[in-house]
Amino acid sequence: MDGIALVGRQELLTHRLVYAGTLLTLTGLTAYLAWHGEVILLGAALFLPSFWGIAHSRLLAWLIALTYYLVAARDIPAGAAVFFGQGTQNGWLLLIGASLLLSLPYALLWRRNPAIWRFAVILVLVSVPPIGIVGWTNPLTAAGVLLPGWGWFGLGATFVAVCLASRFPLLAILWFMVSMVTPLSVKAPPPHWAAVNTSYLMASGSTSGLTAAQRQQSLVDQLMRRNERVLILPETIVGQWSDASLFLWDELARRAEGRGQTILFGAELPTQKGYKNAAVRLTSAGGDPVYQQLMPVPVSMWRPWSDQSALPAWFAPQSVEIDGRRSAFLICYEQLLFWPPLVAMSTDPDVLIGMSNDWWARGGDIPAIQVSALKAWASLFDKSLIYAVNR
Structure with a gap:
């Protein structure tokens, strides 16, 4: 037995x-x-x-x-x-x-x-x-x-x-x-809006220097040839926004303002306690921050123990009118989370704007996963979607 x-x-x-x-x-x-x-x-x-x-x-x-x-x-x-x-x-x-x-x-x-x-x-x-x-x-x-x-x-x-x-x-x-x-429902970007995708090797939180200045000058030269009414650039593509940046972007800013053109780019805005990972609208007076990332990437960007940390905006709803359309943002890491999209949609935007800097994820699935998540949120709430990526 x-x-x-x-x-x-x-x-x-x-x-x-x-x-x-x-x-x-x-x-x-x-x-x-x-x-x-x-x-x-x-x-x-x-x-x-x-x-x-x-x-x-x-x-x-x-x-x-x-x-x-x-x-x-x-x-x-x-x-x-x-x-x-x-x-x-x-x-x-x-x-x-x-x-x-x-x-x-x-x-x-x-x-x-x-x-x-x-x-x-x-x-x-x-x-x-x-x-x-x-x-x-x-x-x-x-x-x-x-x-x-x-x-x-x-x-x-x-x-x-x-x-x-x-x-x-x-x-x-x-x-x-x-x-x-079930057919997916993702609206195209508004007419005369365009994403400017790039391919630069760079690191979030890095300090400005010769490489950053050269990258910014290259971007300015490229954007001077673009005629779309709204141009969206990737996350942190400018690096740290400073007085030197104002000098490099001044001519483009005045030209864009005269043409009624809106240029949005990702930049790091230094503060006394760290920096803000932000979406910035170019103006003749400099850069106008229109969105601060709710949740930067833990460890690589958000380091509460450091004075070099990206500062989270947590649950702050933020949207801005661009070309007559209310627009909300999701910056990179936020696209993979759950609550930042809900905060974005709480402002009832017409357009969802995605910005990413995925130079470090080349060859992997992370950039495509981010896009699929953006499409899912835009589809659920029936919003126009536009996204710019640096790979």
Whole structure:
């Protein structure tokens, strides 16, 4: 009898291991599909609550969430190695640390046959600060492909749908199929608006110098030949905005003002406590900051312990009228989070403007993932979208 019991326990253990391995493999696959840069596949993220809900133990539920976040943000180590000019250790620390933090609520709130409200609490915890500071690749981003054009109601309905899938896992298949066949709704940029994409090697937070001056002069020369009514440049493309910058951009500013042309660029605005990562409108009087990034990248830009840190604007709604259209911004890292897009949309803009500086992410999926997230948010709220990238 003892032998039969032992065989039974071994079979049960084997079954559990196969079951766990299958769920973890499927989680990794869906995370990769959802966050690969194809906006139409964002709906694959809707399987996360289903896999979590059918986990047979707290350990497996935690590993499912951990696998999702590790795979979704897989390019961070390679990108960090380029950004910091060192090995991949900083990137691995950031990836693993953030993924452990994000997966913690999934472990703490899991129960066998969990109540729907538990996953609702998880979503809230990973969506807003403090955990939401690293709350990238949120499955609720799929609202833009599941219910395009539905706005706030669509976001609320997607929240309910995701939570229901944690209790009724087969619903995730239905939600994914709906997202795959629903036409995406992303409006084109307004007429005579253009994004100026660039390709410079540079680092956020770097000090101005000869290289920055040469880059700015090159940009000025390029923009002098552009006739569009509104021109959007990438994040931090100017570097630090200073008196020297005013000298380089003065002629272009006067020319643009005389032609009724608006030029927007990303720049770092030094302060006594650090700097603001901002979108700036060029004027003949200098630079007019129209947006300050809500959440700079932790560690590489936002360093609260340093006086060289990028300063977050947190939950400050900011929009500006450009060419007669109310415009909101999402700068780089914000495009991967959940709450900055909501703050942007709370101003009810006509146009969503994305600015990114992805020179460090060349060869990876991060730039494409950012664009897919921008498209999803623009689709959900039925907004015109324009984005400029430095790669």
